[in-house]
Amino acid sequence: MLGEPFDPNAEFLVEETCKPHWSQVGAVVFVTFRTHDSIPQDVIAGWERQKQDCVERRGYSGIHWKEALANLPG
Numbered sequence: 001m002l003g004e005p006f007d008p009n010a011e012f013l014v015e016e017t018c019k020p021h022w023s024q025v026g027a028v029v030f031v032t033f034r035t036h037d038s039i040p041q042d043v044i045a046g047w048e049r050q051k052q053d054c055v056e057r058r059g060y061s062g063i064h065w066k067e068a069l070a071n072l073p074g
Helices: 041-057 065-069
Strands: 014-018 021-023
Touching: 041 065
Parallel strands: none
Antiparallel strands: 014 021
16 A cells, blocks of 8 residues: 555644645645636635735835735745
8 A cells, every 4th residue: 555544643743834734654645626716706806906905015016016026025
């Protein structure tokens, strides 16, 4: 067998970086995908506005958020 199922009673690691990632030595990895059109366009447009507002509040008025991103402090 390629790997064992995840065992909640065995030792495992949870990393809280970008999204929670659980890993366990020898355990099978499960990957979740989403389709390109699974998020409504109005939601995506709202996210775009939020990103643009964020960079403009930091003094990058008139510059697209993708261009400003490289110059933002970490």
